[in-house]
Amino acid sequence: MTDLRHPIFARLYPRLDAATAKAGGDAHRAELLDGASGRVLELGAGYGANFPHYPAAVAEVVAVEPEPRLRALAARAAAGAPVPISVRPGVAEDLDLDDASFDVAVASLVLCSVRDPARALAELRRVLRPGGQLRYYEHVRGRTAGKVRLQRYADLVWPLISGGCRVSRPTDEWIAGSGFTVRGERRFEFPPTRAPNPASPHVLGIAVRD
Numbered sequence: 404m405t406d407l408r409h410p411i412f413a414r415l416y417p418r419l420d421a422a423t424a425k426a427g428g429d430a431h432r433a434e435l436l437d438g439a440s441g442r443v444l445e446l447g448a449g450y451g452a453n454f455p456h457y458p459a460a461v462a463e464v465v466a467v468e469p470e471p472r473l474r475a476l477a478a479r480a481a482a483g484a485p486v487p488i489s490v491r492p493g494v495a496e497d498l499d500l501d502d503a504s505f506d507v508a509v510a511s512l513v514l515c516s517v518r519d520p521a522r523a524l525a526e527l528r529r530v531l532r533p534g535g536q537l538r539y540y541e542h543v544r545g546r547t548a549g550k551v552r553l554q555r556y557a558d559l560v561w562p563l564i565s566g567g568c569r570v571s572r573p574t575d576e577w578i579a580g581s582g583f584t585v586r587g588e589r590r591f592e593f594p595p596t597r598a599p600n601p602a603s604p605h606v607l608g609i610a611v612r613d
């Protein structure tokens with residue numbers, strides 16, 4: 404069974420994300436996909452917020468999304484996308500996709516939510532061809548003791564209302580330790596706010612499958 408139902412989150416997420424899109428999220432998505440080409444896997448595509456940003460050099464996108472309501476929205480977004488996109492059910496930990504069959508894999512704001520990030524990264528590595536790119540845009544664990552403490556407290560309740568998202572994951576370190584070589588990464592606080600934000604910092608990067 405590849406459906407993971409989070410009906411309340413699925414209703415809220417597109418609206419919440421629209422607000423961050425204006426604050427810079429759209430620009431981050433464009434940066435994430437700038438220069439991508441060939442056959443692309445997008446993991447946990449949500450409602451398809453990345454779809455308008457795929458460049459013409461992308462031949463095909465296979466978008467996997469386990470949440471049925473988000474998947475339906477993604478299918479609608481795919482119809483208006485600038486490149487061919489097929490949307491299908493599936494989970495990151497057990498991708499029904501061939502070995503070494505993608506040039507690029509895209510993970511945006513998703514490795515925070517998968518149940519088993521180590522398995523998900525192993526699956527991404529498996530389906531990418533050697534030399535293929537993992538392009539990622541994720542919020543990650545902070546670097547100060549105070550921030551990490553805040554994130555650990557947030558993780559006691561936040562996953563219950565956010566479709567399982569955990570804010571204290573060092574996803575950037577896990578990527579670097581999972582058979583990928585990081586070719587470029589930038590780290591930044593987002594969205595800009597004076598209030599302490601447990602779902603920040605973010606990283607935007609490209610790692611190459613070894």
Ligand SMILES: C[S@@+](CC[C@H](N)C(=O)[O-])C[C@H]1O[C@@H](n2cnc3c(N)ncnc32)[C@H](O)[C@@H]1O
Nearest residue numbers: 447448449452470494495511512513516517518
């Ligand atoms: C915060 S949303 C981000 C959606 C989209 N990637 C974006 O950038 O807007 C997290 C997404 O991860 C998906 N997700 C959760 N667990 C997953 C899993 N095990 N495998 C694949 N996707 C998963 C959710 O259904 C949801 O679409």
